[in-house]
Amino acid sequence: xxxxxxxxxxxxxxxxxxxxxxxxxxxxxxxxxxxxxxxxxxxxxxxxxxxxxxxxxxxxxxxxxxxxxxxxxxxxxxxxxxxxxxxxxxxxxxxxxxxxxxxxxxxxxxxxxxxxxxxxxxxxxxxxxxxxxxxxxxxxxxxxxxxxxxxxxxx
Amino acid sequence: xxxxxxxxxxxxxxxxxxxxxxxxxxxxxxxxxxxxxxxxxxxxxxxxxxxxxxxxxxxxxxxxxxxxxxxxxxxxxxxxxxxxxxxxxxxxxxxxxxxxxxxxxxxxxxxxxxxxxxxxxxxxxxxxxxxxxxxxxxxxxxxxxxxxxxxxxxxxxxxxxxxxxxxxxxxxxxxxxxxxxxxxxxx
Numbered sequence: 136x137x138x139x140x141x142x143x144x145x146x147x148x149x150x151x152x153x154x155x156x157x158x159x160x161x162x163x164x165x166x167x168x169x170x171x172x173x174x175x176x177x178x179x180x181x182x183x184x185x186x187x188x189x190x191x192x193x194x195x196x197x198x199x200x201x202x203x204x205x206x207x208x209x210x211x212x213x214x215x216x217x218x219x220x221x222x223x224x225x226x227x228x229x230x231x232x233x234x235x236x237x238x239x240x241x242x243x244x245x246x247x248x249x250x251x252x253x254x255x256x257x258x259x260x261x262x263x264x265x266x267x268x269x270x271x272x273x274x275x276x277x278x279x280x281x282x283x284x285x286x287x288x289x290x
Numbered sequence: 291x292x293x294x295x296x297x298x299x300x301x302x303x304x305x306x307x308x309x310x311x312x313x314x315x316x317x318x319x320x321x322x323x324x325x326x327x328x329x330x331x332x333x334x335x336x337x338x339x340x341x342x343x344x345x346x347x348x349x350x351x352x353x354x355x356x357x358x359x360x361x362x363x364x365x366x367x368x369x370x371x372x373x374x375x376x377x378x379x380x381x382x383x384x385x386x387x388x389x390x391x392x393x394x395x396x397x398x399x400x401x402x403x404x405x406x407x408x409x410x411x412x413x414x415x416x417x418x419x420x421x422x423x424x425x426x427x428x429x430x431x432x433x434x435x436x437x438x439x440x441x442x443x444x445x446x447x448x449x450x451x452x453x454x455x456x457x458x459x460x461x462x463x464x465x466x467x468x469x470x471x472x473x474x475x476x477x
Contacts, residue, residue: 237326
């Protein structure tokens with residue numbers, strides 16, 4: 136593998152890990168954070184390799200989808216929490232956020248299959264981008280599960 | 291309510307109750323995620339057929355032929371109907387329906403319940419119309435002209451509309467339990 140690809144992948148991964156690391160941590164679990172950042176870098180490396188090896192940058196959409204997947208839940212959780220104590224507390228925001236999350240995760244899984252089915256990308260690129268996206272999303276899940284806000288902020 | 295709920299209630303109109311699924315908060319969240327996933331999956335089935343059709347090449351033994359059939363706007367009309375029906379059914383407030391179908395003459399046979407019933411009818415009719423329309427497209431556009439190599443386009447269309455219908459059912463069942471926070475207030 137050419138070394139500039141690795142540095143490219145790491146340069147994508149490092150700002151995100153530092154962003155995650157700057158969130159207020161509950162308990163300092165340094166080895167876990169380092170392991171998670173390595174897994175995140177590995178996920179981005181897989182996705183960027185699946186694009187760069189065949190000079191076809193369509194699988195990068197998968198990374199975008201998986202990075203955006205936790206966003207609706209956090210936004211809708213804040214929306215619903217505004218009127219938590221009122222008697223007409225409406226859980227529709229939270230349900231809508233969950234629906235959007237399900238849509239985004241399924242999009243990230245099925246978009247490479249679609250592209251590979253129409254022979255727009257290679258099958259190997261399809262599997263690599265799915266694995267990389269799963270690693271990225273799993274990292275975000277595990278991070279928010281361990282260090283996230285209070286445990287009720289599920290993704 | 292002055293009269294307690296019993297299995298036999300003399301004010302009931304219907305012989306069977308509207309099925310009431312008691313789901314917990316865990317089932318509720320899982321069902322909502324599942325419904326969103328099914329919705330996106332059924333859309334991607336249609337997108338897959340459309341992408342295949344846009345990149346279809348003539349067979350390699352006759353490279354100068356034209357591809358006989360493509361997906362056009364006609365293939366998208368059932369999807370539009372189904373999506374509209376899905377939105378209508380999902381945005382409906384289920385609590386009005388519970389009073390509308392319980393046969394309770396005092397409860398809520400007001401204008402809200404009446405409107406909820408009409409809106410539910412329209413939504414389900416749109417979804418069923420989408421499914422029927424996709425079957426029509428499959429038969430009239432792909433089976434009768436005998437485009438055997440391209441039958442996947444019509445099949446994906448039927449699968450997409452059926453998937454949207456199943457997604458609406460999953461969402462309905464998972465939303466029919468009470469809200470989690472309401473439960474916490476009563477306890």
